Amino acid sequence: MKFFEHIGKEIFKEEGISILEGHVAYTAEEAVDIASDMEKPVVLKSQVKVGGRGKAGGIKFPKNSGEVFHMASELLNMEIKGEKVKHLLVEEKADIKKEFFLSISIDRAAKQPIIMVSKEGGVDIEELAIKYPNKIIKSYVNPLAEFLPYQAREIAKKMGVESNLISPLGSVISKLYSLFQKYDAQIAEINPLILTDEGLIAADSKLEIENDAVFRHQNLAKVNNYKSKEFAFVKLDGDIAVIGNGAGLTLTGMDMIQLKGGKPATFLDIGGGASEKTIKKALNLVLNYPPVKVVFLNVLGGITRADDVAKGVIAALNSSDRKVNIVIRLTGTNEEEGQKLLKEAGIPFEISMEEAAEKAVIIRNSL
Numbered sequence: 001m002k003f004f005e006h007i008g009k010e011i012f013k014e015e016g017i018s019i020l021e022g023h024v025a026y027t028a029e030e031a032v033d034i035a036s037d038m039e040k041p042v043v044l045k046s047q048v049k050v051g052g053r054g055k056a057g058g059i060k061f062p063k064n065s066g067e068v069f070h071m072a073s074e075l076l077n078m079e080i081k082g083e084k085v086k087h088l089l090v091e092e093k094a095d096i097k098k099e100f101f102l103s104i105s106i107d108r109a110a111k112q113p114i115i116m117v118s119k120e121g122g123v124d125i126e127e128l129a130i131k132y133p134n135k136i137i138k139s140y141v142n143p144l145a146e147f148l149p150y151q152a153r154e155i156a157k158k159m160g161v162e163s164n165l166i167s168p169l170g171s172v173i174s175k176l177y178s179l180f181q182k183y184d185a186q187i188a189e190i191n192p193l194i195l196t197d198e199g200l201i202a203a204d205s206k207l208e209i210e211n212d213a214v215f216r217h218q219n220l221a222k223v224n225n226y227k228s229k230e231f232a233f234v235k236l237d238g239d240i241a242v243i244g245n246g247a248g249l250t251l252t253g254m255d256m257i258q259l260k261g262g263k264p265a266t267f268l269d270i271g272g273g274a275s276e277k278t279i280k281k282a283l284n285l286v287l288n289y290p291p292v293k294v295v296f297l298n299v300l301g302g303i304t305r306a307d308d309v310a311k312g313v314i315a316a317l318n319s320s321d322r323k324v325n326i327v328i329r330l331t332g333t334n335e336e337e338g339q340k341l342l343k344e345a346g347i348p349f350e351i352s353m354e355e356a357a358e359k360a361v362i363i364r365n366s367l
């Protein structure tokens with residue numbers, strides 16, 4: 001199973017390999033939002049599982065937010081080697097001094113892991129491997145013995161880099177090898193591993209784990225397969241906006257509003273694991289839909305954390321010019337924290353969905 005670059009990088013980070021600040025965007029608007037929040041130059045990187053994306057035009061360097069929008073739209077309409085681009089990594093742009101190549105894979109014939117490194121990394125590595133094969137240093141690792149830090153440093157030394165880089169390079173090689181083992185990887189590769197003023201940073205990731213071992217890494221497999229986070233939004237002819245996490249819960253919320261004598265204005269499913277940002281986006285969507293008089297936000301926290309929901313609600317209401325009545329049903333993971341935040345912000349909430357729906361209709365009828 002191949003992983004997207006941004007997921008590979010999250011794993012690198014957990015293992016102590018430095019990465020650049022980056023966030024995933026599914027739309028050009030989202031890319032603009034993220035880039036402006038980051039307040040520094042960014043690179044837009046299409047997330048696909050095929051290689052050679054840079055050469056195929058899948059990486060862009062926008063100079064301003066207008067370009068972020070246009071380039072992100074362009075990338076999101078692209079297909080790279082038959083793979084549709086569905087999301088982007090909006091990443092801090094690095095000032096690159098050098099590009100190295102580090103790769104660990106399994107040599108089937110030798111039945112051993114093989115570490116390949118080069119001080120000339122980057123997009124032309126395949127060409128380098130063909131034209132100047134001895135510029136790529138290959139070392140086998142005994143899979144049954146511990147791979148020791150000095151062995152990693154020896155590999156780094158063979159790369160022919162300046163002496164002050166041997167120890168930091170060795171450290172990255174050690175960490176890459178340790179995650180290679182931990183995740184039952186087939187390939188763990190950093191190309192390029194860049195040298196910047198901040199040190200060595202993984203500017204790209206390639207991670208592929210054995211299909212037979214995927215069951216040992218369920219959580220990872222789940223995030224890697226997630227669909228677009230764009231929510232399902234349907235405009236209806238009532239005036240109470242119904243927002244829920246999950247289609248079932250959202251539909252139940254609509255039924256409840258109808259049962260209490262109200263009419264839903266929207267069906268808006270924000271999906272599971274909605275972040276503070278998602279909640280803010282969802283609320284902005286319904287606040288910009290003129291027929292909406294009351295918002296009924298129905299959240300059952302599982303993966304979605306109630307405190308994130310509360311923060312999103314507060315942020316959205318603070319940034320909106322429109323005053324609208326909102327009734328929140330908030331329970332589940334971190335509910336005490338979420339409810340406390342709402343209380344402090346003076347936003348009413350209910351624990352029971354039925355009571356919340358009833359309240360929404362009462363407020364609507366009193367307007």
Ligand code: GDP
Nearest residue numbers: 043052053054055093094122123191192203204
């Ligand atoms: P790939 O083509 O899919 O392997 O994409 P990479 O993520 O490896 O990027 C390809 C090339 O784009 C790198 O080798 C760099 O030369 C360049 N690049 C990527 N990110 C940055 C960045 O943040 N700053 C600069 N200056 N160049 C970058």
Ligand code: MN
Nearest residue numbers: 122191192204
């Ligand atoms: Mn690369």
